[in-house]
Amino acid sequence: MTCDRRTVVVLFASVGLLFGGAGCSSGGGTGSGPGGGGAELSYGKVKAVVAGHGAGAACPFGLDLGGALKAAGVERAVAPAGGAEPPVRAEVVPGQEVRPESVQVWCSYTAGATPVEIGVLAAPAEKIAVNLALPYLQRAGRLTVDQLTAVSTDQPSPGEARTTPGAASVGIARRAVTGKGDLALLVSQGTETSDLDRALTGEPLRKVAEALAAQLHV
Numbered sequence: 001m002t003c004d005r006r007t008v009v010v011l012f013a014s015v016g017l018l019f020g021g022a023g024c025s026s027g028g029g030t031g032s033g034p035g036g037g038g039a040e041l042s043y044g045k046v047k048a049v050v051a052g053h054g055a056g057a058a059c060p061f062g063l064d065l066g067g068a069l070k071a072a073g074v075e076r077a078v079a080p081a082g083g084a085e086p087p088v089r090a091e092v093v094p095g096q097e098v099r100p101e102s103v104q105v106w107c108s109y110t111a112g113a114t115p116v117e118i119g120v121l122a123a124p125a126e127k128i129a130v131n132l133a134l135p136y137l138q139r140a141g142r143l144t145v146d147q148l149t150a151v152s153t154d155q156p157s158p159g160e161a162r163t164t165p166g167a168a169s170v171g172i173a174r175r176a177v178t179g180k181g182d183l184a185l186l187v188s189q190g191t192e193t194s195d196l197d198r199a200l201t202g203e204p205l206r207k208v209a210e211a212l213a214a215q216l217h218v
Contacts, residue, residue, distance in 0.1 A: 043124045043181035045218040050103040053090040059107035061216045072207035074199060081108035100125045102132055114197040119186040129184035130155050139191040141170040161210035168202040171209025175216055185213045
């Protein structure tokens with residue numbers, strides 16, 4: 001399920017999160033670790049991929065969930081998720097007065113019997129991609145308002161990955177981009193899961209997020 005933009009204004013207004021870190025640089029260059037993954041990324045390139053993504057196309061950016069799980073020591077058979085929603089949703093979200101344009105990609109899978117959702121969010125502003133996903137992070141991460149505030153104000157640096165506090169049920173990684181912009185990758189069991197698969201929380205999930213972020217390329 002994509003971010004619920006109906007609740008985002010309430011969250012941003014109540015805790016002042018959207019542009020709280022916008023003055024901090026997200027970094028540039030490509031790097032050789034998970035920050036760059038050896039492939040140069042820019043907001044313009046990411047947007048072009050999303051804008052050209054056709055209905056029914058595979059998850060873009062070279063993402064390989066099976067490979068990321070294996071790198072994290074989790075052996076699972078991976079398949080695109082079934083259900084009413086398509087397994088890949090990609091859109092360019094127009095800017096509004098309080099929010100710049102952004103791109104969002106959501107890819108849903110099953111890993112064994114466990115749902116896994118990957119989100120890629122990018123914007124042409126600095127240190128904002130994670131904040132665009134705050135409603136999703138609150139639900140998928142089972143976060144209190146204080147925990148949500150901590151996630152927004154103490155984000156991983158480009159090239160780093162971590163999990164949300166508490167249940168540690170969302171992995172968050174940021175990638176360096178060339179030029180001005182910010183890119184975040186999220187991985188979780190989605191917002192509808194009531195009983196978490198503990199093998200895909202905590203450090204294994206952090207490693208999955210790190211591996212997926214390193215794979216990103218256009």
